[in-house]
Amino acid sequence: MNLFKLAWKNIVSNPWSLLLNIILFALGIGLISFLLLFNDQVKDKFEKNLADIDMVIGAKGSPLQMILCGMYHVDNPTGNIKLEHARPFLNPKHPLIKRAVPLSLGDNYRSYRIVGTTYDLLDLYNAEISYGRKWARDLEVTIGAIVAEKTNLKLGDKFVSSHGFEEDDDLAHAHAAFKVVGILKPTGTVIDQLILSNTSSVWNVHDHEDHDRDHSGDDAHDHSGNDHDSDHDHDHNHDGHDHSAHGHDGHDHDGHDHHDHKHSEHCDHDDNHHEHNLNYVENTAGLGPENIFENSNEGLLLNLDKEITNILVQFKSKKNFQALSMPRNINENTELMAASPAYQINNLRANIGVGTQALRYLALLIALVSGFSIFISLFKSLQERKYELALMRVSGASPFQLSWLILLEGLILAVVGFVVGIVVGHLASALMAGAMSDAYQYNFSSWKFGRNEGLLLIASLAIGTTAALIPAWKAYNTDINRTLSGK
Amino acid sequence: MIRTAELQFRYDKENAFSFPDLSCAKGEMLLILGKSGIGKSTLLNLLGGLMKPNHGSIQINETELVNLGTSTLDRFRGENIGIIFQKNHFIESLNVLENLLLSQKLAGAKVDKAFCLKTLETLNIQHKAKSKIRNLSEGEKQRVNIARAVVHKPKVVLADEPTSALDDENCAKVVELLRTQAQEIGAALLIVTHDTRLKNIVEKQIVLS
Structure with missing residues (x-):
């Protein structure tokens, strides 16, 4: 039994909260992932086909x-x-x-x-x-x-x-x-x-x-x-x-x-x-x-x-x-x-860009809300589990181990949300690729993974960590005596 | 194994406690009796290293608790002290066996699944090893509470009002279980209680007044 396993068990012991957090997080990440994929592919197609035509x-x-x-x-x-x-x-x-x-x-x-x-x-x-x-x-x-x-x-x-x-x-x-x-x-x-x-x-x-x-x-x-x-x-x-x-x-x-x-x-x-x-x-x-x-x-x-x-x-x-x-x-x-193709395509991309920018802001908002949801979830869980944390301290856990446990829970939620979000984003992209292929015979690669996914993972970890910071700090400062005596 | 001298603790000017010197050797059982508000829980918290005294000395296994820093004290407590709290608190997301294994892990002791299962068997709840805590009766929880306090083989076991909610028959059984477990691991056992029924069960006693 290690802290990671304990963190995982703590998360899955509350399936509804887990589901809500994952759905919110995956929605935000999925939408961002889809937009990044869409933008990259469209940009790639536009640029490759410019073929130096003036x-x-x-x-x-x-x-x-x-x-x-x-x-x-x-x-x-x-x-x-x-x-x-x-x-x-x-x-x-x-x-x-x-x-x-x-x-x-x-x-x-x-x-x-x-x-x-x-x-x-x-x-x-x-x-x-x-x-x-x-x-x-x-x-x-x-x-x-x-x-x-x-x-x-x-x-x-x-x-x-x-x-x-x-x-x-x-x-x-x-x-x-x-x-x-x-x-x-x-x-x-x-x-x-x-x-x-x-x-x-x-x-x-x-x-x-x-x-x-x-x-x-x-x-x-x-x-x-x-x-x-x-x-x-x-x-x-x-x-x-x-x-x-x-x-x-x-x-x-x-x-x-x-x-x-x-x-x-x-x-x-x-x-x-x-x-x-x-x-x-x-x-x-x-x-x-x-x-x-x-x-x-x-x-x-x-x-x-x-x-x-x-x-x-x-x-x-x-x-x-x-x-x-x-x-x-x-x-x-x-x-x-x-x-001029470059001028016309830049204009077109600028027009499309307004729409994708709005969607990107929406995705960021959803990601932030999901981060807040993780924070609320961890904070609530902390209140419910204060005796458990005090017990762990009595059993020999250091304040750092308690705060690491809470941080791990935030990170696990973020990583699971990220994975689900990426799958959702790529699935949506595959659906769009099918539609594009049917309509325009353009082939899009929906399952290409690259730098964007790496950046999204870092962003997800940052959101998970930030959401868990305050609960982790509270866990660090658990007062064993006051908690166990019910004061 | 455990020895105190001139122990004093003061919450404020009106709430100050002085405790008699006590000692309990390996394998011994000491009953600390006292009425409500006399400072029993305060004494238990001091002995368990959960609070620091304003004056006096607490020695466990020749180590002076008062001199230890926070992180050293955390580690020392985990390795050397087992505490049975009046209320049965557990890690709810884990099953019975996992709670015991986590206790060993946090104490820095060897994670010994076989010993955990043997302890549960001694306490006659081995069949509940994989059960979730919420599915246990209060009596079963109390036994798991005892098991958790001893599975990392501490030098001292402190029990806070372990029989207050039990009838006479179960009261004697729990004390016997505590004694057996403490002797099994060679620990000193201190029971802090207001339950006067234990007067007739435990020989070595101190009454707080």
Whole structure:
């Protein structure tokens, strides 16, 4: 029988008081732990995905929406921009721009966004190929590590995309199937949850729709808003196209070079469009110079009548005044919108910060109340156990041993409350991670323990010690004679 | 084993006590009788080192209690003195056996579970070893009280009104138990009481007046 065991027995002998103290303490610690985890993870995601991007260009609208869409892929695009307007910024010889990465959005596969882009995007996020190779031709995709893990897509698998950002069978582009030709290594950035293809694949999938609409009597088709839905009717006639290379009745595609265009099992016909540059062939050969050109900004600029969604821009110098004033100039003098990710994200975090700060104060208040509850509990227990303490003194316990016993009780309550609180905080975080994963495909690590937990443990011990100080002092000064004589 | 000389204690000008010199050797039993308010409990507290006398000497096992500092006295008391209080106070969160083991531990004695169980057996309450204190009868509590005072094998056992709430039959039994236990560990036993029934049971007596 030692003092620790005695302290533990004293605590558990009063289960209701123990329960109240633990619940209060765990609530405070759990809430703080959850907020710290949430803040850390959000900060980590925001910072990792900044990827040294200095400016994002897109269609006019909400700058924050554009950033959240183009960099974090958690929102819808503000619209599309014509390549003709974007041409100056995609020019590899731009004096201020080190790298400009075009993004064309519009489709998803099982809520994972398909992004038409160039190989520069891989460099932006330091992404490397784990299996297979980079996309090269139309309808070839290289998928992020999380996409591969969650969708079980493997090299050679084919899939049909769905329009927009939410999976919807009614919006499936059944006429065109993507084929997985590569899987990226995990990077811990947003690219892990993207499906990457060349830009013309995205155009082709939607141009095909435009044709459908044009030929089925639909009027204006607004692709820029990315909000259209359509059932695809593949039994149609494409004027101006020559489909001689395959036996599709009702197709007449003049003046185009044709190759076999293989669709997935979801597609019930083959379709070849020269205008759409569907030069996809079934092989896994390495990338030739023509593929590299097609997946570069120079290749992209051959299609000035087409549209893209965003451009991610890195400046050559982050201190250059002209570069720094470029977003303002774009916003004032062009049809485009430009925004600084760092500025927008800082604003967003400041706004979120007000809420989390309020919650943090609430958590601190709960922690303080729990500390006070421990104090009351120990103080009350001390009154009830004054004979016991006097008896211990008679039996040979020193005043220091009595005060240590009370301090131990405060510390045990704090440690148990801390452990329960940490478990509660991480469980809440796991629930939130599940919700975030479902909603945005972002993966959060709920069971990561680190420095914050260490600091919380120290804070808990401090609260437990402080709460026990006065009762411990009273125990130290126990007057044996007066107590036992009942005076 | 225990010897006092010219012992005096004063609460204030009106409440001052002078006690007769007393001595009790190893294995002996001394009865200290007196009416209420005569200073019996004060004497017991002085002998137990719970209060310091204003004058006089208390020697236990050749050690002068009056000269000991607080922490030394705490340790000395734990090792050498066992006190049976009139009221049965225990550590309520512990069971009977754990109370005895804690008493040994605090006294700095060897934690001897077998001896604790043997003592409980002698007192005929070994079956209550794992019982919570609140589940004991008053008689059982008194026996545990006695066991706790002796399990660390002190040199002196002091008992404060151990029979005041008992009938004649149980009164004689408790005194016999005390005597047996004290002799078992070779301790001097001092019983402070106003219970005159003990006059006929204990041979060596001092009456406070």
